Amino acid sequence: MAYSYMTMAASSQSLHFFNFASSSSQEWRSVRSCFKLTPFNNCHGANLKLPSVGTSNGEIYCHLKLGLLPYKKYSVSSGSTRTVTQLVTEEEKGQSVGFDFKNYMQSKAEAVDKALDTAIPLEYPKKLHESMRYSLLAGGKRVRPALCIAVCELVGGTQDLAMPTACAMEMIHTMSLIHDDLPCMDNDDFRRGKPTNHKVFGENIAVLAGDALLSFAFEHIAVATSKTVPGDRILRVISKLGKSIGSQGLVGGQVADITCAGDSSIDIKTLEWIHIHKTGMLLECSVVSGGILGGATEEEIERIERYAVCVGLLFQVVDDILDVSKSSEELGKTAGKDLITDKATYPKLMGLEKAKEFAAELASRAKKELSCFDPLKAAPLLGLADYIAFRQN
Numbered sequence: 001m002a003y004s005y006m007t008m009a010a011s012s013q014s015l016h017f018f019n020f021a022s023s024s025s026q027e028w029r030s031v032r033s034c035f036k037l038t039p040f041n042n043c044h045g046a047n048l049k050l051p052s053v054g055t056s057n058g059e060i061y062c063h064l065k066l067g068l069l070p071y072k073k074y075s076v077s078s079g080s081t082r083t084v085t086q087l088v089t090e091e092e093k094g095q096s097v098g099f100d101f102k103n104y105m106q107s108k109a110e111a112v113d114k115a116l117d118t119a120i121p122l123e124y125p126k127k128l129h130e131s132m133r134y135s136l137l138a139g140g141k142r143v144r145p146a147l148c149i150a151v152c153e154l155v156g157g158t159q160d161l162a163m164p165t166a167c168a169m170e171m172i173h174t175m176s177l178i179h180d181d182l183p184c185m186d187n188d189d190f191r192r193g194k195p196t197n198h199k200v201f202g203e204n205i206a207v208l209a210g211d212a213l214l215s216f217a218f219e220h221i222a223v224a225t226s227k228t229v230p231g232d233r234i235l236r237v238i239s240k241l242g243k244s245i246g247s248q249g250l251v252g253g254q255v256a257d258i259t260c261a262g263d264s265s266i267d268i269k270t271l272e273w274i275h276i277h278k279t280g281m282l283l284e285c286s287v288v289s290g291g292i293l294g295g296a297t298e299e300e301i302e303r304i305e306r307y308a309v310c311v312g313l314l315f316q317v318v319d320d321i322l323d324v325s326k327s328s329e330e331l332g333k334t335a336g337k338d339l340i341t342d343k344a345t346y347p348k349l350m351g352l353e354k355a356k357e358f359a360a361e362l363a364s365r366a367k368k369e370l371s372c373f374d375p376l377k378a379a380p381l382l383g384l385a386d387y388i389a390f391r392q393n
Contacts, residue, residue, distance in 0.1 A: 101383035108149055112145040115164075115167050116167050120171075127201065132213055146384065147287050148287070161293050172250075175214045178213075233292050241289065250281060253278025283315060284312055303373075307385075311384065315388050317355060318389060318391060321359065324345070366385040
């Protein structure tokens with residue numbers, strides 16, 4: 001089915017049409033960073049509004065419809081009574097009925113933990129490997145590995161085919177957390193309810209442990225992936241991963257986040273760029289890599305890529321919401337730091353209530369992108385969208 005989208009040009013207020021059915025993956029990648037995407041025709045035949053963006057008197061106007069809830073006016077208000085869960089309709093929740101998502105995630109996390117433990121043994125130099133394993137095996141939700149495995153299975157692959165790449169995604173995610181917690185970055189003392197890596201091993205070892213995890217992730221994909229996977233697929237995954245964490249990915253998003261800190265002029269568009277790159281692109285890479293390894297068609301890859309863009313941004317919107325609505329004990333990390341550092345967040349720019357509505361919209365949109373797949377096979381991905389939207393830490 002053809003997908004037509006309208007997106008706001010970065011340099012003007014004019015609208016431009018983009019047709020995914022006839023456009024290359026490169027064109028899709030170049031336009032997706034705008035993210036203001038509204039489908040004219042989708043599997044549901046929804047009648048969706050056109051987006052328009054403007055500002056007036058300190059308020060943000062965004063008539064954007066990603067799913068079922070229309071956007072009207074964002075007023076920067078601190079009052080809020082509803083949760084993200086309440087903003088997702090009962091119909092949407094019903095999409096995952098009959099699937100034990102909690103058991104699925106637990107089984108995948110156990111399998112990933114076992115594979116990670118095997119992949120990085122405690123060897124010489126001992127202190128470096130202790131530091132690597134300290135953060136890598138400290139728990140965590142294993143969302144990225146689960147996404148990678150789920151998509152591989154969705155398109156006909158197996159967990160074993162995806163596991164080395166799934167582990168690599170978690171290694172790189174862990175690296176980003178170690179570095180993000182450093183005094184020169186966010187200067188956090190706790191992560192996942194434990195002292196941060198540099199608090200235990202020192203800043204020098206923490207930096208090097210992150211570097212070692214980053215390097216080993218690529219090696220692990222190249223060496224540990226089953227020889228039944230064609231080499232061109234493995235090369236494509238490695239290339240995708242490299243771009244996802246470079247200057248146009250995770251690192252670029254982190255730099256933009258740092259340079260924009262304390263800048264009161266940051267708008268929604270810039271904030272979206274930061275988070276799509278800082279958080280979203282590794283999630284997207286996890287999803288797309290699973291599809292590549294499982295032998296997905298290009299059309300299938302494009303659909304799951306669009307799903308991943310929504311899920312990646314959703315993850316950060318919810319993270320921003322939790323930072324201002326939960327305690328440090330509930331989060332397992334320092335709460336309220338975004339407010340203290342005057343950091344641009346979705347609750348700050350939209351208001352907490354509208355940020356929650358945005359999260360619900362993103363969850364709805366992500367699930368709609370999977371509507372053309374077998375619903376039983378897509379159940380883990382549908383569940384993951386809800387899980388990210390409803391998570392409490």
